[in-house]
Amino acid sequence: MSEIPEETNNEAEFNNQETITKVDGMYKDWFLDYASYVILERAVPAIEDGLKPVQRRILHSMKDLDDGRYNKVANIVGHTMQYHPHGDASIADAMVQIGQKDLLIDTQGNWGNILTGDGAAASRYIEARLSKFALDVVFNPKITEWQASYDGRKKEPVNLPIMFPLLLAQGAEGIAVGLSTKVLPHNFIELIDASIKHLQGKKFTLFPDFPTAGIMDVTNYNDGLRGGKVRVRAKVSQFDKNTLVITEIPFSTNTTTLIESILKANEKGKIKIKKIEDNTAAEVEILVHLPSGISPDKTIDALYAFTNCELSISPLGCIIEDNKPLFVGVSEMLRRSTEHTVELLKQDLEVKLGEFEDQWHYASLERIFIENRIYRDIEEEETWEGVIKAIDEGLKPFIAHLKRPVIEDDIVRLTEIRIKRISKFDIDKAQQKIEALEAQIAEIKYHLEHLTEYAIAYFVRLKNDYGAGKERKTEIRLFDDVDATKVVMRNTKLFVNREEGFIGTSLKRDEYVCDCSDIDDIIVFTQDGKMMVTKVDSKTFVGKNIIHVAVFKKKDKRTIYNLIYRDGKGGPSYVKRFSVTSITRDREYDLTNGLKDSLVHYFSANPNGEAEVVTVLLRQVGSIKKLKWDLDFADILIKGRDSKGNLVTKYSVKRIELKEKGISTLKPRKIWFDDAVQRLNVDGRGELVGEFRGEDRLLIIRQSGVVKTIIPELTTHFDDDMIVLEKWIPKKPISAIYFDGEKERYFVKRFLIENEGKEETFISEHPKSHLEIVSTDWKPVAEVEFTKERGKDRKDNQVVELESFITIKGINALGNQLTKDKVNTISLLDPIPYEAPEEIPANDIEVVDEETIDASNDSSETSNADDNENYKTGDDGQITLF
Numbered sequence: 001m002s003e004i005p006e007e008t009n010n011e012a013e014f015n016n017q018e019t020i021t022k023v024d025g026m027y028k029d030w031f032l033d034y035a036s037y038v039i040l041e042r043a044v045p046a047i048e049d050g051l052k053p054v055q056r057r058i059l060h061s062m063k064d065l066d067d068g069r070y071n072k073v074a075n076i077v078g079h080t081m082q083y084h085p086h087g088d089a090s091i092a093d094a095m096v097q098i099g100q101k102d103l104l105i106d107t108q109g110n111w112g113n114i115l116t117g118d119g120a121a122a123s124r125y126i127e128a129r130l131s132k133f134a135l136d137v138v139f140n141p142k143i144t145e146w147q148a149s150y151d152g153r154k155k156e157p158v159n160l161p162i163m164f165p166l167l168l169a170q171g172a173e174g175i176a177v178g179l180s181t182k183v184l185p186h187n188f189i190e191l192i193d194a195s196i197k198h199l200q201g202k203k204f205t206l207f208p209d210f211p212t213a214g215i216m217d218v219t220n221y222n223d224g225l226r227g228g229k230v231r232v233r234a235k236v237s238q239f240d241k242n243t244l245v246i247t248e249i250p251f252s253t254n255t256t257t258l259i260e261s262i263l264k265a266n267e268k269g270k271i272k273i274k275k276i277e278d279n280t281a282a283e284v285e286i287l288v289h290l291p292s293g294i295s296p297d298k299t300i301d302a303l304y305a306f307t308n309c310e311l312s313i314s315p316l317g318c319i320i321e322d323n324k325p326l327f328v329g330v331s332e333m334l335r336r337s338t339e340h341t342v343e344l345l346k347q348d349l350e351v352k353l354g355e356f357e358d359q360w361h362y363a364s365l366e367r368i369f370i371e372n373r374i375y376r377d378i379e380e381e382e383t384w385e386g387v388i389k390a391i392d393e394g395l396k397p398f399i400a401h402l403k404r405p406v407i408e409d410d411i412v413r414l415t416e417i418r419i420k421r422i423s424k425f426d427i428d429k430a431q432q433k434i435e436a437l438e439a440q441i442a443e444i445k446y447h448l449e450h451l452t453e454y455a456i457a458y459f460v461r462l463k464n465d466y467g468a469g470k471e472r473k474t475e476i477r478l479f480d481d482v483d484a485t486k487v488v489m490r491n492t493k494l495f496v497n498r499e500e501g502f503i504g505t506s507l508k509r510d511e512y513v514c515d516c517s518d519i520d521d522i523i524v525f526t527q528d529g530k531m532m533v534t535k536v537d538s539k540t541f542v543g544k545n546i547i548h549v550a551v552f553k554k555k556d557k558r559t560i561y562n563l564i565y566r567d568g569k570g571g572p573s574y575v576k577r578f579s580v581t582s583i584t585r586d587r588e589y590d591l592t593n594g595l596k597d598s599l600v601h602y603f604s605a606n607p608n609g610e611a612e613v614v615t616v617l618l619r620q621v622g623s624i625k626k627l628k629w630d631l632d633f634a635d636i637l638i639k640g641r642d643s644k645g646n647l648v649t650k651y652s653v654k655r656i657e658l659k660e661k662g663i664s665t666l667k668p669r670k671i672w673f674d675d676a677v678q679r680l681n682v683d684g685r686g687e688l689v690g691e692f693r694g695e696d697r698l699l700i701i702r703q704s705g706v707v708k709t710i711i712p713e714l715t716t717h718f719d720d721d722m723i724v725l726e727k728w729i730p731k732k733p734i735s736a737i738y739f740d741g742e743k744e745r746y747f748v749k750r751f752l753i754e755n756e757g758k759e760e761t762f763i764s765e766h767p768k769s770h771l772e773i774v775s776t777d778w779k780p781v782a783e784v785e786f787t788k789e790r791g792k793d794r795k796d797n798q799v800v801e802l803e804s805f806i807t808i809k810g811i812n813a814l815g816n817q818l819t820k821d822k823v824n825t826i827s828l829l830d831p832i833p834y835e836a837p838e839e840i841p842a843n844d845i846e847v848v849d850e851e852t853i854d855a856s857n858d859s860s861e862t863s864n865a866d867d868n869e870n871y872k873t874g875d876d877g878q879i880t881l882f
Contacts, residue, residue: 044172044174044176044179044181044318044319044320044325045167045172045174045181045183045319045320046159046319046320046321047167047319047320047321047326047333047336047337047340048159048162048321048340049159049160049161049162049166049167050162050165050166050167050168050169050170050172050337051159051160051162051166051167052094052172052174053084054080054084054086054090054091054094055094055098056156056157056159056160057080057083057084057091057156058076058080058084058091058094058095058098059098059104059130059134059138059160060083060156060157060160061076061079061080061082061083062076062105062128062129062130063130063138063139064079065079066129066130066135068129069129070106070108070127070128070129071127071128071129072123072124072126072127073092073095073123073124073126073127073128074092074122074123074124076095076128077091077092077095077123080095082149082153082154083149083150083154083156084150085150085151088123092123095123095128096111096112096119096120098170099111099120099128100112100114100211101170101185101211102211103131103133103134103166103169103170103188104130104131104133104134104138104166104170105128105129105130105131105134106128106129106130106131106132107126107127107128108126108127108128109121109125109126109127110125110126111126113254114211114212114254115212115249115254115255115280115283115284116254116255116256116280117254117255117256117257132466133466136462136465136466137162137163137164137462138160138161138162139160139161140161140344140348142348142351143161143344143347143348143351144157144158144159144160144161145157145158145159146158161344161347163341163344163345163458164191164337164341164462165186165191165195165333165334165337165338165341166337167183167319167333167337168183168185168186168191168206168330168333168334168337169185169186169188169191170185171183171184171185171186171208176325179318179325180316180318181316181317181318181319182313182314182315182316183224183315183316183317183318183319183330183333184208184210184224184230184251184313184315184330185208185209185210185211186206186207186208186209186330187209187470187471187472187473188466188467188470189463189467189470189471189472190206190207190209190472191206191334192459192460192462192463192467193463194206194334195334195337195338195341195459196456196459196460198334198335198338199338199342199452199455199456199459200456204331204334205331206223206224206330206331206334207221207476208221208224208230208251208315208474209472209473209474210232210250210251210473210474211251211473212248212249212250212251212253212254212284212473213235213248213249213473213474213475214232214233214234214235214248214249214250214251214474214475215232215233215234215235215248215474215475215477215479216230216231216232216233216474216475216476216477217230217231217232217233217476217477217478217479218230218476219231219478221315222315222329223317223329223330223331223332224315224316224317224329224330224333225315225316225317225327225328225329226316226317226327227314228314228315229312229313229314229315230312230313230314230315231310231311231312231313231479232250232251232252232310232311232312232313232474233250233304233309233310233311233479234246234248234249234250234258234303234308234309234310235247235248235475236300236303236304236309237717237719237720238296238297238300238717238719239287241296241759242274242289242290242291242292242294242296243287243288243289243290243296244287244288244290244296244299244300244303245285245286245287245288246258246284246285246286246288246309247283247284247285248284249284250308250309250310250311251311251313251474252311252313253308253311255278255280255284255286257308258286258307258308258309259276259278259286261307261308261309262276262288262303262307262308262309263276264307265302265303265306265307268306268491269489269491269492269517269518270302270305270306270488270489270491270517271299271302271303271306271307271488271489272290272291272294272299272489272491273288273289273290273291273299274289274290274291275289276288276289277289288303295715296717297713297715297716297717298486298487298715299487300717301482301486301487301715301717302487302488302489304482305482305484305487305488306484306488310479310482315330317329317330317333319333321336338455341455341458342451342452342455345451345454345455345458346448346451349444349447349448349451349454350448352444353441353444353445353448356437356440356441356444357403357404357441359437360403360434360437360438360441361402361403361404361410362410362413363430363433363434363437364401364402364434365395365399365402365406365410365413365414366414366417366430367427367430367431367434368395368398368399369391369395369414369417370417370422370425371425371427372394372398374391374394374395375391375414375417375422377390377391377393377394378390378391378415387415388408388411388412391411391414391415392406392411395411477677477678478674478677479677480674480677480679480681483554484519485517485519485520485521485551485553485554486553486715487715488517488519488520489517490514490515490516490517491515491517491518492505492515492516492517492518492536493505493508493512493513493514493515493516494512494513494514494515494516494522494536494549494551495507495508495510495511495512495513496510496511496513496546496549497510497511497546498511498545498546498547499544499545500544501526501541501542501543501544501545501546502539502540502541502542503522503524503534503539503540503542503546503549504536504537504538504539504540505536505537505538506538506539507539513549513550514550514551516536516551517536518536519536520535520536520551520552521533521534521535521536521551521552521554521585522534522535522536522549522550522551522552523548523549523550523551523552523580524542524543524546524548524549525546525547525548525549525561525591525600525603526542526543526544526545526546526547526600527544527545527546527547527599527600528543528545528592528597528598528599528600529563529565529590529591529592529598529599529600530543530588530589530590530591531580531588531589531590531591531641532586532587532588532589533552533580533583533585533586533587534585534586535585535586543588547600547603548603548605550605552580552583554581554582555581555582556579556580556581557579557581558579558607558608558609558666558669559579559580559605559606559607559608559609560577560578560579560606560609560610560611560638560665560666561577561578561579561580561603561604561605561606561641562575562577562602562603562604562606562611562612562633562636563575563576563577563578563591563600563602563603563645564600564601564602564603564614564616564631564648564653564656565591565592565598565599565600565601565645566598566599566600566601566653567592567593567595567598568592568593568595568596568597568598569595569596569597570652571595571598572647572648572649572650573601573647573648573649573650573653574644574645574646574647574648575631575633575636575645575646575648576591576636576639576643576644576645576646577611577633577636577637577638577639578591578638578639578640578641578643579638579641580641589641591641593644601653601655601656602614602656604658606662608664608666609638609664609665609666610661610662610663610664610665611632611633611634611636611662611663611664611665612633612658612659612660612661612662613630613631613632613633613658613659613660613662614630614631614633614656614657614658614659615628615629615630615631615656615657615658615659616628616629616630616631616648616649616653616656617653617654617655617656617657618649618651618652618653618654619651619652619653619654621651621652624651627654630659631648633662633665634662634665638665664693667691668691668692668693668696669682669691669692669693670682670684670688670690670691670692671688671689671690671691671692671712672684672685672686672687672688672689673686673687673689673725674686675687678717678718679714679716679717679718680712680713680714680716681714682714689712689725689726689727690726690727691727692712692727696712696727696728697709697710697711697712697727697728697756697757698710698711698712698716698725698726698727698728699724699725699726699727699728699753699776700718700722700724700725701722701723701724701734701774701776702719702721702722702723703721703722703723703771704721704761704771705736705738705761705762705763705769705770705771706759706760706761706762707734707753707759707760707761707762707811708757708758708759708760709728709753709756709757710757711757723774724774724776726776728753729836730752730753731752732752732776732778732836733750733751733752733778733808734750734751734752734753734762734774734775734776735748735749735750735774735775735776735777735780735802735803736748736749736750736762736763736771736772736773736774736775736815737772737773737774737782737802737818737826738762738763738764738769738770738771738772738815739768739769739770739772740763740764740766740769740814741764741766741767741768741769741770742764742766742768742769744768745817745818745819745820746772746817746818746819746823746826747814747815747816747817747818748800748802748805748806748815748816748817748818749762749806749809749813749814749815749816750802750803750806750807750808750809750815751808751809751810751811751813752808752811753811754810754811760811762811762812764814772826773826773827773828775802775828775831777831777834778803778831778834778836779801779802779803779831779832779833779834780801780802780803780828780831781799781800781801781802781828781829781830781831781832782799782800782802782826782827782828782829783797783798783799783800783826783827783828783829784797784798784799784800784818784819784823784825784826785797785823785824785825785826785827786798786819786821786822786823786824787821787822787823787824789822795821798819799829800818801832803832
């Protein structure tokens with residue numbers, strides 16, 4: 001085989017190499033130019049006027065066309081294309097967005113609906129004109145900087161001289177190349193107030209306000225900077241026992257997408273609904289009908305957890321300043337906008353000052369020219385230059401008080417005065433005009449010297465003129481976090497194969513455990529003393545010989561597990577009580593001492609800390625005298641799950657039998673009401689409502705005259721008109737004074753609640769009936785102030801002791817008439833002192849505080865000595881309390 005020449009080898013190697021093309025020029029020039037264009041000319045608003053270029057050009061075009069009448073939007077779009085080098089569709093869309101914000105554009109026709117998501121009609125069908133607010137604050141040609149339009153035929157503003165924080169009022173959103181912006185809208189009145197505070201040197205805080213209203217948590221707003229977050233919720237309330245009503249929706253959604261998210265959650269089994277009705281028109285009204293037996297309160301939380309009824313919005317404050325993107329918070333935007341407004345006001349005053357001074361200068365020259373008959377000096381002049389010189393010479397003796405020199409243009413204007421005007425010249429009127437101009441000049445100079453006060457007055461005028469109807473729509477409230485596992489619908493069934501050690505939703509031939517959801521965790525205990533928590537799945541192996549399986553509740557302090565186990569093969573037996581509040585998922589925990597062949601003799605899970613009595617039976621071995629005795633779990637302290645426990649016996653246990661079911665050994669649970677989030681809690685937030693046992697209830701009274709008692713569940717939602725929330729004492733009467741609309745009289749009634757859990761109305765159903773006062777004191781006292789009748793002396797106030805005024809009657813009784821006289825006001829006074837009867841406790845056993853459970857939950861290093869300190873074991877194996 002002949003050798004290949006060296007040159008041929010090099011050529012082949014060169015041909016196999018990829019061709020490398022440098023693109024540095026493209027990225028340095030073309031791409032950067034494109035990115036800069038998108039950032040500056042399309043996506044990000046300028047800080048000076050808060051507008052993107054297309055918005056600025058639309059407003060400028062509308063000003064061009066403004067004659068006080070409505071213009072077709074199609075006409076405005078076509079006119080805007082003289083300034084905006086893009087298609088008409090983008091201009092029309094931008095104009096609709098401005099119009100829907102209801103601030104700068106006065107709209108007519110179908111402009112769409114931000115609540116339902118319906119689009120606007122075609123631009124040829126809808127009309128628009130500038131609003132009075134826009135005409136007032138947006139335009140001022142005399143202080144506007146102009147530039148040539150894209151084709152050089154027109155002049156357009158570089159920025160509009162907007163003297164208002166428009167960017168924060170309207171909000172802005174845009175995606176550019178490499179960055180984006182999302183400035184949330186804020187309240188019109190609050191922005192003005194913040195501007196005034198800034199000018200006064202005071203601190204201010206701004207939070208968003210959305211046109212869709214709703215509820216908002218601004219805990220992590222972070223002043224609108226990157227990394228901040230706003231949580232928004234729909235306003236959901238209970239319409240009746242089987243219906244929820246949504247009356248306000250979160251920002252960035254609409255009724256269509258909201259309903260779709262609810263239906264999707266229903267299909268996935270997260271919630272359970274019967275049907276949805278959308279009655280939205282000018283106001284939002286979505287009715288969510290629930291099947292019988294479904295909790296409305298739980299469904300409200302589920303809507304927040306699994307649908308668009310709760311959304312998280314991440315703001316990003318990015319604006320253009322000096323042709324560069326700048327990331328700033330809304331407070332800084334407000335400060336810059338306010339200071340820019342002050343500068344524009346200054347420029348406007350300076351322009352007006354110059355105009356008034358020019359008018360004063362010319363009015364003074366005109367008076368001198370006519371009063372001193374200088375016009376006669378030009379009669380002999382034959383040339384234009386001679387005329388100008390003659391007037392100039394004639395004025396010199398009289399112009400020492402003028403504020404600037406006389407120029408040729410001033411003299412030319414004097415020559416243009418008509419003879420008729422000279423003949424009718426009134427010196428007094430001329431002097432009055434000059435004095436009026438001097439007053440205006442003085443006023444403007446005063447404003448310039450006190451520019452801050454002038455700017456404050458300007459903002460106050462804006463608030464007075466345009467603030468009506470612009471009150472805050474979005475309610476600011478702290479949100480409690482919804483635990484999805486507590487509110488999700490149990491849409492599937494959990495099964496267990498105890499012997500083989502499998503759990504899952506697909507084991508339909510095996511033992512049914514309970515209903516569960518696909519987001520639940522499952523806790524499992526096995527015969528060898530092992531515990532594990534795992535995510536629910538179709539089939540999972542957790543360990544053979546399962547003795548207990550259930551849905552795991554994280555941070556559950558009240559579920560107590562009672563356990564008696566043998567420590568290793570032939571070892572002693574121990575008893576322990578513990579809770580499981582936190583774990584690592586899929587990790588196996590050993591509840592014994594870890595010796596091989598350990599065995600569980602007895603196990604029970606108690607949702608409210610119940611402590612049963614069991615009988616311990618020993619095997620007959622050797623000389624054991626007592627083979628049987630009772631063990632009461634109430635005598636065992638609740639400790640951590642890693643504790644060894646107390647010694648039961650060192651002998652072999654034959655079996656353990658349940659003798660007597662137990663009652664709770666936990667203290668009554670303290671429950672607080674947090675008014676900020678309108679929720680119950682057990683964390684000490686808000687006002688203490690009381691201590692509750694399992695059978696205790698809450699009493700709720702609403703301003704509408706509705707009363708009911710409920711079990712105090714932490715997921716309960718409360719109506720806005722709730723006026724009484726306290727622990728219900730069944731024998732404690734409720735006293736009320738109400739106005740009966742049919743009889744047009746005030747009545748007093750006292751009653752007890754006989755139907756637990758039933759919602760009842762205790763005032764008449766007449767539309768004019770209303771509840772005046774209600775009291776849950778044992779002996780309430782009210783004061784009645786009467787209306788003064790014409791021609792009569794005012795009747796003295798009447799003090800009424802309600803207990804002696806009327807006896808306790810049924811809830812449906814009319815009551816006793818309070819008075820026949822006309823009543824002005826009724827108010828509650830301090831009640832008569834009364835020592836309420838003590839409540840008889842449900843049991844007299846010693847209870848264990850829940851805090852004890854917490855303190856011992858992590859006691860993995862508990863010593864054996866501590867575990868055994870309360871017990872002594874005799875030769876017969878029986879445990880005895882010291």
